[in-house]
Amino acid sequence: SVPADASNPDSVVVSVLNISATLGSQAVLPCKSYRMVWTQDRLNDRQRVVHWDVYSNYYGNNKMERLCDMYSAGDQRVYSSYNQGRIFMPQNAFTDGNFSLVIKDVAESDEGTYSCNLHHHYCHLYETVKIQLAITKTAEDAKQYWDGEKPVIVAREGSTVMLPCVNRNHIWTERHSEEEQQVVHWDRQPPGVPHDRADRLIDLYASGERRSYGPLFIRQKMNITDTAFALGDFSLRISALESADEGTYSCHLHHHYCGLHERRIYQVFVKEPVREKKVVNLTTNNIAPAIGNFLFPLPSDPNVVRGHNVINVIIPESRVHFFQQLGYILATLLLFIVLLIVVVLITRKRRQRGTFHGYSFFFRKDVNLKEFTVDTTDLTQYKSEDIRLDYKNNILKEKAEQARGFPAKNIDLDK
16 A cells, blocks of 8 residues: 655644444545636636725725736736826736835825735635825825834825835746646545554546555545546545445645645544334225335425335235144144153053063962872861861862861771
């Protein structure tokens, strides 16, 4: 990047502005000066003029009267026939810078306040020098002094007096190529960067030459109009604002011929766009509000200032969307029920397996009947008694029943 030009440290800061713009919008940094307007009309010399006026109350009317004027490329013009040949300015005034007025044979009617007015219409410069003239009868009273506001000349009646007006500034005495001495440039300082290290953005000359600096995307988004010097509008336009565009911008106006060195400073801040919502309820005959808003806008009142309105259009949900949501809910419930059933079955199966193993452990030892000896002879005496016993198995029950049975008869076959 090209550093800022520090060759004119005495430039006058005429304004400091804070500019806030939303992200993505276009920002315009206004920089206008009609003193920088350049018009090449081949009559540049006629844009410098000097004229003498007098404010007198000699006749009791307290009026201002134009005495004479002269352009830099023209002859003198005396307005009153009485003053023809009696008052004049040097012919080489715009070359020498001496615009003094010479009055011959002064009279009491010449008393008053004279003003020497220099106008440079091209540079928009206006300078005025005032001199008080008094007339006396005696030569001893003739003198010159300063009354605190302007010089006062006391001249003897009938003498010749010269009212001084000298300005040898190059603006009034020389001719330059103005288009080569008018330049406007824009600088940018990122946050925290001092002015002497600012980056140059654009140089624009009255001759039409333009120089842009920096990357291509910066040169495309920051620009000045081609009619800048014709209109005196050197505003910088920044399109598609980004957060990186924040910083301090300065517009430098240099008119070396006119002695103009001005600087305007702008603090640019980029903020997020604020979305303002405004619900507008519009009702039309047999037309839905949403359709009425877009196809049939209501006539606007020219006396009402309207801003940017945001219209919220509420579209009702369709039945397909409702059944779709209901299907999601039912599918979720069905999946939950299936998972619950699976958990119950697995739990019940595990419990059944646990009971079977318990019974197996309890009966895992086989019973051998040979280990038991039953004496049935002792039970014969209780054959008539009804003895109720609890039996652990059917084998013991059968043996007990056999023991309670009647004894076998002894039959003697010999008889």
